[in-house]
Amino acid sequence: RVEPNVTIDATKSNTTSMLTFEQLTGKLKDAYINLTSTFGFPQSLVLRALEQCGEDRFAAEDWCNEHLMAFTEAEAQMDNEATSPELQDELMDQTEHESESQSRANDEIEVQEMDDVQPKEVTVIMMRPIDASHESVIELMESGYSEEDSLRAARRFGGNTQEALNFLMSTSDGELFCGETMEFTECHQVETTSIRTSEVIIYNASDENRTTTEFLTLSELGSILRELSSGAQVQQQRPFSKQLKAGSPNLLITNPENVLKTVLSLYMEDKALPLPSLEEVLICTQQTTEEEVTLLWRRAIGDPDFKRIFCLVHAEKLSYQVCDRSLWTLDEITQGKSDYRLVIVCTNEGEERSHFISKLHAYHQQYTPIHTISDFCTYLKSKFTTISSAQKQFKGLLACSVDHESSCVRVVKSKRSGMGKSLYIRKLAKKLEQFKNSTPSHVTIPIHGPIVTPDTVLKFLQEYIDESCNSTIFHFDISPKVLRQVDTLLFSLLVLRGLCDSHGSVWRCHPSQLCAVEITVPLHQTNDCPERCALSFVELLPTVECVTPYEAQLLMKSGQKSPEKHLMDDEEFRSSTFQRVYQYLRRHIAKYDLDAFSFTGSVEGSAQDCLYLLLTACGVQNPSWLEIRNFVMFLNIQLHSCQNSVFCDVNIAGEGMRGLKGFVVKFMIRMSKDFATPSLQGEEDIA
Numbered sequence: 001r002v003e004p005n006v007t008i009d010a011t012k013s014n015t016t017s018m019l020t021f022e023q024l025t026g027k028l029k030d031a032y033i034n035l036t037s038t039f040g041f042p043q044s045l046v047l048r049a050l051e052q053c054g055e056d057r058f059a060a061e062d063w064c065n066e067h068l069m070a071f072t073e074a075e076a077q078m079d080n081e082a083t084s085p086e087l088q089d090e091l092m093d094q095t096e097h098e099s100e101s102q103s104r105a106n107d108e109i110e111v112q113e114m115d116d117v118q119p120k121e122v123t124v125i126m127m128r129p130i131d132a133s134h135e136s137v138i139e140l141m142e143s144g145y146s147e148e149d150s151l152r153a154a155r156r157f158g159g160n161t162q163e164a165l166n167f168l169m170s171t172s173d174g175e176l177f178c179g180e181t182m183e184f185t186e187c188h189q190v191e192t193t194s195i196r197t198s199e200v201i202i203y204n205a206s207d208e209n210r211t212t213t214e215f216l217t218l219s220e221l222g223s224i225l226r227e228l229s230s231g232a233q234v235q236q237q238r239p240f241s242k243q244l245k246a247g248s249p250n251l252l253i254t255n256p257e258n259v260l261k262t263v264l265s266l267y268m269e270d271k272a273l274p275l276p277s278l279e280e281v282l283i284c285t286q287q288t289t290e291e292e293v294t295l296l297w298r299r300a301i302g303d304p305d306f307k308r309i310f311c312l313v314h315a316e317k318l319s320y321q322v323c324d325r326s327l328w329t330l331d332e333i334t335q336g337k338s339d340y341r342l343v344i345v346c347t348n349e350g351e352e353r354s355h356f357i358s359k360l361h362a363y364h365q366q367y368t369p370i371h372t373i374s375d376f377c378t379y380l381k382s383k384f385t386t387i388s389s390a391q392k393q394f395k396g397l398l399a400c401s402v403d404h405e406s407s408c409v410r411v412v413k414s415k416r417s418g419m420g421k422s423l424y425i426r427k428l429a430k431k432l433e434q435f436k437n438s439t440p441s442h443v444t445i446p447i448h449g450p451i452v453t454p455d456t457v458l459k460f461l462q463e464y465i466d467e468s469c470n471s472t473i474f475h476f477d478i479s480p481k482v483l484r485q486v487d488t489l490l491f492s493l494l495v496l497r498g499l500c501d502s503h504g505s506v507w508r509c510h511p512s513q514l515c516a517v518e519i520t521v522p523l524h525q526t527n528d529c530p531e532r533c534a535l536s537f538v539e540l541l542p543t544v545e546c547v548t549p550y551e552a553q554l555l556m557k558s559g560q561k562s563p564e565k566h567l568m569d570d571e572e573f574r575s576s577t578f579q580r581v582y583q584y585l586r587r588h589i590a591k592y593d594l595d596a597f598s599f600t601g602s603v604e605g606s607a608q609d610c611l612y613l614l615l616t617a618c619g620v621q622n623p624s625w626l627e628i629r630n631f632v633m634f635l636n637i638q639l640h641s642c643q644n645s646v647f648c649d650v651n652i653a654g655e656g657m658r659g660l661k662g663f664v665v666k667f668m669i670r671m672s673k674d675f676a677t678p679s680l681q682g683e684e685d686i687a
Helices: 027-038 043-053 057-070 073-081 085-101 135-142 147-156 161-170 218-230 256-266 290-301 320-333 355-359 373-384 388-393 421-433 454-463 480-485 487-495 532-538 549-558 570-574 576-589 607-617 625-644 660-676
Strands: 110-112 121-123 190-192 249-254 281-283 310-313 342-347 409-414 441-447 472-478 498-500 505-508 514-520 543-546
Touching (some): 027 043, 027 057, 043 057, 057 147, 135 147, 256 310, 256 373, 256 487, 256 532, 281 290, 290 320, 320 355, 342 355, 421 441, 421 472, 441 454, 454 487, 454 498, 472 480, 480 487, 480 532, 487 498, 487 514, 549 607, 570 576, 607 625
Parallel strands (some): 249 342, 310 342, 409 514, 409 543, 441 472
Antiparallel strands (some): 190 505
16 A cells, blocks of 8 residues: 555656555565565566555556566666665664575475564565576476476475466466376276376475375376377378378368368378277367367377377357467467478368467468269278277187177167167177187166266266176167267267267277167158268168068068068067967968867978068067067966966866867967057157
8 A cells, every 4th residue: 555645656667666565565565575575576577566556566567567578687786785774773673683594495385374463474585586497397398398387386485386287287387287187007998198286296306204105206107198199109090191291181071961071081091001099180169178288289289190080070069268278379389390290170060150260360271072872881890890900919708809890889770769779789699608718798887968978978988897807798878869979989989989078088999898779760851950960970880780570571572681670570580479379370270170289399381481480470660679579478468377277178177178278378368469469659649
């Protein structure tokens, strides 16, 4: 606070001040002592800053930093000689008192305020000005912070490196580490790429007060990162399309349903090379952070020999702040770089409102993929069925061996619910369990929404991680309601072979695992349906379609059987449940004397004839497999009870009960037909 009788002349020279030390009171005096003794600013400069900024110490600190160069060494020396005797005596007394009571390795300052009834004590240690050559600034810069942030934090905390480091970590602008705890484990499933500073502490090895077994040194962390980097070297160079330009960002704008196809086409120039990885492709969402985008930039700029292609997908979804900062970083780190290969793929929906597209419009390239849907399907199928390299790395059982094409990815789809998709995947898991000397497992991961994010899916995946059980079938059960949200999720899981959540945890699919996706596609599809992006990608994957019983009966009748069309399950047909119902229906329709028949468990007839009788008897027009199964299950229980009843056995009940069994079977069929018929016929009745 400035006394009322003090007049501030703003036009006066920066090196002179009408404000004197004797006129300072309260917070102004505290700020004066702090800025002169802690930060080493010339006293006349501090007085001038207090004239301009008043009691705001931080504003005065910034003002001193801006005008420090205007003061010459001679002026600073004259200023120190002209210091008031009272202030010199006070500083000397406090310095002697501090030197007797405290000895520290690093220069510090501690200001303690007592109660109002007690005199104020100020502990001061004189120190040199904090600049870029100061020890604390150098240590902060070695920790990964910029010179500007390091200098500001060191000055704020008087050269205390630990407090400055904690301050930078706790602020969003200077945050170096975030997210979950880093865990170094041999399990291939989880890789945590971020650190929680409260649990993993990078420390000074010379600190004897800490147990070094609990923490990581910077040298150890660097060794770990170096080993990870050396183990991921790219041996072959990906060819770069002639339609694109190396050494600058390449902006590609396409329709929403063609975004993932465009990304695939970038890596299909040489079909012998492996699929792209999580390190090469970043799929953006509204939650994508500036750090994630910047890391992709730096991987592209620092790629050894520039062998890889790095791609940013759906950049139009980034927030304005993330977009602006990441583009500024890109412009800064690409200065003088001419060989990096970076592609940015955006949709043309809302193109005029996208900040990212408007900023990079000068780098827009006309890129036309020459690949057809058949080319994409053949390419992905060849990559998913190539298991020779996986067998070399993993000597155990491969889950993909139970697939009819030995594919590690299988989409099981249908146009209606209740078509046996889950049954098909359970049959694969049961077949896998029949192999000896293996410990396979089957994990079902429901994806039902209402909002689908990598965090929810990765949470399920982490719960079922088992190092001793690598041969696993992951069953992703996708609800039709969330189909519009899963296109990029499936691309990351199936093509990039991994998934990363918002906390930095990474899950990677093992070569011995099989990813089975259960999906129900809309019966009526249009060009503007919201699910078109996911459907356009799913059609490229190895697929098995579960057709309706009516379609299956027609295909079996015409002999058009195909592995891509799942008809009637042969194991279900041979089961006692279906055989009992089939044999009784067959004899009932043929007017056979049922008193002389009893089911013995034998298998007779064909699946085609069985399915025809079931479609005729169930009473539902074009039923689903679920409705057929409900009819069979109910009728089987009734027939089993009828066959074991003494009243339906002529040998026990006598000739007087002859014909009763036929009447009961006829009645049971009628009951089962009513049981299988749904009360509501369709969406119109529900509405």
